[in-house]
Amino acid sequence: xxxxxxxxxxxxxxxxxxxxxxxxxxxxxxxxxxxxxxxxxxxxxxxxxxxxxxxxxxxxxxxxxxxxxxxxxxxxxxxxxxxxxxxxxxxxxxxxxxxxxxxxxxxxxxxxxxxxxxxxxxxxxxxxxxxxxxxxxxxxxxxxxxxxxxxxxxxxxxxxxxxxxxxxxxxxxxxxxxxxxxxxxxxxxxxxxxxxxxxxxxxxxxxxxxxxxxxxxxxxxxxxxxxxxxxxxxxxxxxxxxxxxxxxxxxxxxxxxxxxxxxxxxxxxxxxxxxxxxxxxxxxxxxxxxxxxxxxxxxxxxxxxxxx
Amino acid sequence: xxxxxxxxxxxxxxxxxxxxxxxxxxxxxxxxxxxxxxxxxxxxxxxxxxxxxxxxxxxxxxxxxxxxxxxxxxxxxxxxxxxxxxxxxxxxxxxxxxxxxxxxxxxxxxxxxxxxxxxxxxxxxxxxxxxxxxxxxxxxxxxxxxxxxxxxxxxxxxxxxxxxxxxxxxxxxxxxxxxxxxxxxxxxxxxxxxxxxxxxxxxxxxxxxxxxxxxxxxxxxxxxxxxxxxxxxxxxxxxxxxxxxxxxxxxxx
Ligand SMILES: Nc1ncnc2c1ncn2[C@@H]1O[C@H](COP(=O)(O)OP(=O)(O)OP(=O)(O)O)[C@@H](O)[C@H]1O
Ligand SMILES: [Mg+2]
Numbered sequence: 001x002x003x004x005x006x007x008x009x010x011x012x013x014x015x016x017x018x019x020x021x022x023x024x025x026x027x028x029x030x031x032x033x034x035x036x037x038x039x040x041x042x043x044x045x046x047x048x049x050x051x052x053x054x055x056x057x058x059x060x061x062x063x064x065x066x067x068x069x070x071x072x073x074x075x076x077x078x079x080x081x082x083x084x085x086x087x088x089x090x091x092x093x094x095x096x097x098x099x100x101x102x103x104x105x106x107x108x109x110x111x112x113x114x115x116x117x118x119x120x121x122x123x124x125x126x127x128x129x130x131x132x133x134x135x136x137x138x139x140x141x142x143x144x145x146x147x148x149x150x151x152x153x154x155x156x157x158x159x160x161x162x163x164x165x166x167x168x169x170x171x172x173x174x175x176x177x178x179x180x181x182x183x184x185x186x187x188x189x190x191x192x193x194x195x196x197x198x199x200x201x202x203x204x205x206x207x208x209x210x211x212x213x214x215x216x217x218x219x220x221x222x223x224x225x226x227x228x229x230x231x232x233x234x235x236x237x238x239x240x241x242x243x244x245x246x247x248x249x250x251x252x253x254x255x256x257x258x259x260x261x262x263x264x265x266x267x268x269x270x271x272x273x274x275x276x277x278x279x280x281x282x283x284x285x286x287x288x289x290x291x292x293x294x295x296x297x298x299x300x301x302x303x304x305x306x307x308x
Numbered sequence: 309x310x311x312x313x314x315x316x317x318x319x320x321x322x323x324x325x326x327x328x329x330x331x332x333x334x335x336x337x338x339x340x341x342x343x344x345x346x347x348x349x350x351x352x353x354x355x356x357x358x359x360x361x362x363x364x365x366x367x368x369x370x371x372x373x374x375x376x377x378x379x380x381x382x383x384x385x386x387x388x389x390x391x392x393x394x395x396x397x398x399x400x401x402x403x404x405x406x407x408x409x410x411x412x413x414x415x416x417x418x419x420x421x422x423x424x425x426x427x428x429x430x431x432x433x434x435x436x437x438x439x440x441x442x443x444x445x446x447x448x449x450x451x452x453x454x455x456x457x458x459x460x461x462x463x464x465x466x467x468x469x470x471x472x473x474x475x476x477x478x479x480x481x482x483x484x485x486x487x488x489x490x491x492x493x494x495x496x497x498x499x500x501x502x503x504x505x506x507x508x509x510x511x512x513x514x515x516x517x518x519x520x521x522x523x524x525x526x527x528x529x530x531x532x533x534x535x536x537x538x539x540x541x542x543x544x545x546x547x548x549x550x551x552x553x554x555x556x557x558x559x560x561x
Contacts, residue, residue: 014561015561052398052401052402053401053402054398054401054402054560055560055561056556056560056561073404074310074404074405074406075404076404077402077403077404078404080402082398082402084395084398086395088394088395088396088398089394089396090391090394090396091394092324092327093320093323097320097323100316101316101317101319101320102316102399103316104312104313104315104316104317104319105312105313105316105317105399105400105403105405106312106313106403106404107310107312107313107404107405108312109312147399
């Protein structure tokens with residue numbers, strides 16, 4: 001695999017002097033799904049806007065498909081589709097016209113058969129002649145996606161495509177994203193629903209305060225940073241931790257059971273010792289359950305450590 | 309050259325015009341007719357002739373210029389201001405199209421509409437007065453050039469404007485007065501000498517004068533000057549657009 005998008009030392013200082021990006025470097029592999037996570041104001045949209053040519057960088061460079069986004073902007077931009085965070089659409093235009101417009105803008109010949117395919121896929125075909133102002137919010141988002149796909153991009157940026165979208169459409173969207181990936185399209189998405197990123201992304205990048213904290217394969221990240229919890233239900237609920245068990249990383253649950261947190265990548269998990277000590281203390285277990293910490297837990301930890 | 313992009317923008321803008329075809333045509337035709345009634349009939353009955361041309365016919369070129377200038381400026385400025393206002397400008401900025409291609413698309417569409425309206429007014433005028441055009445090709449040439457140069461100016465205005473008030477301010481405060489004072493409804497030679505000199509600083513004088521020459525073969529200033537003025541104005545607008553393109557002025561943060 002080779003990098004289709006290569007970001008080198010990208011910096012952005014807005015007019016007022018606010019530094020929204022600091023020396024961000026990032027290689028995005030062809031065909032992967034990369035999820036960019038970060039709290040509000042982290043710089044995700046700024047990063048995407050610079051790559052797409054909407055915002056000028058203050059420093060650094062970007063190539064897309066080997067084309068420099070400033071010197072060879074035609075080559076670079078022709079490869080990119082963008083679904084922006086804000087829903088901005090021409091209210092009085094019909095759906096089909098605005099999608100056709102985008103395709104033309106990106107230098108592609110009119111191809112109604114292809115557009116029909118996308119519109120059908122996005123359940124917009126029946127609405128094709130409707131004015132955009134008459135569509136619901138979710139449908140407008142679909143129109144944005146149809147526009148972004150109208151010129152068959154190789155790299156697709158989805159800036160919070162599922163904000164304010166119902167469960168059904170979200171599922172549809174991820175179905176489409178998976179389909180695109182199967183066709184070899186590279187996808188970069190931002191989302192605040194981290195379980196979505198967990199479900200769909202190959203790699204995860206975390207941005208905070210304009211800095212890229214990490215980019216890592218999702219599974220590796222979860223194995224490295226993820227903790228596991230063992231929940232122990234007891235026959236007789238406890239009021240306080242018994243003395244002999246204080247050496248362990250244990251918490252009491254509201255029901256008087258115990259939660260043991262351990263690191264799966266550590267040499268010893270300590271489970272065997274704990275269970276033995278429980279028996280010595282005369283505690284009877286009625287149930288055991290383990291839980292892997294989610295990407296969300298990892299994300300929250302990362303950002304909290306990094307500070308505001 | 310991304311010809312598809314130019315075509316897409318042009319057609320998109322033209323379809324906007326087509327959606328509002330009624331008001332696009334009715335209002336200029338109506339206002340022109342009003343001008344004819346007021347200026348042609350009321351004043352014309354007292355002035356009779358200006359430099360050998362009936363007053364009604366004399367004001368036709370000025371009337372056309374008045375509408376064409378206003379239309380070219382307002383169409384082009386609105387055409388680019390609206391995407392900025394509603395946010396769809398992101399598409400233009402992220403498209404593999406150069407700024408020049410975007411300008412050609414928008415300015416071309418705005419100029420086309422202004423030209424069409426100019427020709428409709430000419431046809432309307434034919435109902436009121438007898439018109440024989442001495443230099444029809446020059447007439448068309450002046451008209452087309454004016455449509456384009458003022459659509460360029462409108463485009464710049466649309467990029468500059470940060471709200472609807474600003475968008476309307478310039479046409480109202482600059483274009484309309486310049487046209488009214490630019491000899492649209494009178495010959496410069498009818499003014500006192502001091503005012504004649506002042507008037508020569510008004511660029512619209514050269515436009516109207518040249519345009520009127522193509523109709524009647526007589527002009528306030530020489531045709532060469534008219535062409536020079538309009539050419540200069542176009543070059544100035546192009547230079548400004550080049551600067552906007554380089555700096556991303558009010559388009560790219
Ligand atoms: N045009 C601008 N001028 C000045 N500051 C800006 C501009 N655009 C964004 N910013 C600032 O840059 C920072 C990063 O904004 P950005 O939109 O990239 O964040 P984000 O990660 O996309 O956040 P969100 O999750 O809320 O969409 C914010 O502090 C924002 O206020
Ligand atoms: Mg954002």
